Amino acid sequence: MSPFFIGVSIILMMGVFATLFCVFRRPNILDKVLVVNLIGTNALVILILISYISNRGACLDVALAYALLSFIAIVVFARYIESRGKF
């Protein structure tokens, strides 16, 4: 199963780079927050796949902490932009 996991994580990594290069053209800042959310989800799945590829259980804990941190970061960013008002 390990080559399949490697292929899946390479496909997900291509998606991450595609969003990363296409978001530079957007003028709006909330789009960037949205893309942080999308990349966070993809990176979560990639981290869990890495933990199965390399047989290391610690990566699962890293993935759990990463999900919590990205959730809190996005909520804080969105509330900050909302409170700053129109720009």
Place this chain on the structure above:
Amino acid sequence: MFDVISNSLAVLFLSVGVFFLWVGVIGVIRLPDIYSRLHAATKCDILGAGLALIGLMIYEGLSFNVLKLLLVTLLLLSSSLVVGHVIARAARRIDLVPWQENREEKLLLEKEKLFREIFKV
């Protein structure tokens, strides 16, 4: 035998999950508006990552790691809802207008109509 069934189910779920993650990526790149992009991104969170994690749970079998995977899935399910609501509310409060087809042409037509009403042309 059981091994073969669980592995093929895991491959099936992972492939569907990766498909939905790519749907989210393409939606965020291609759609014209923050609200519709938000629609695509939250679908990608719940369906894509949720199905991929369910496939990995089936692959893992019965062990302690399944509990962690279940915890990540539940966290994603609840956090995706909150993130979608918070971003949509911020976009609404800073007055981002939703996308309309031929927006400039409609504005021009309205101005022309107003001009004719005022000056009786």
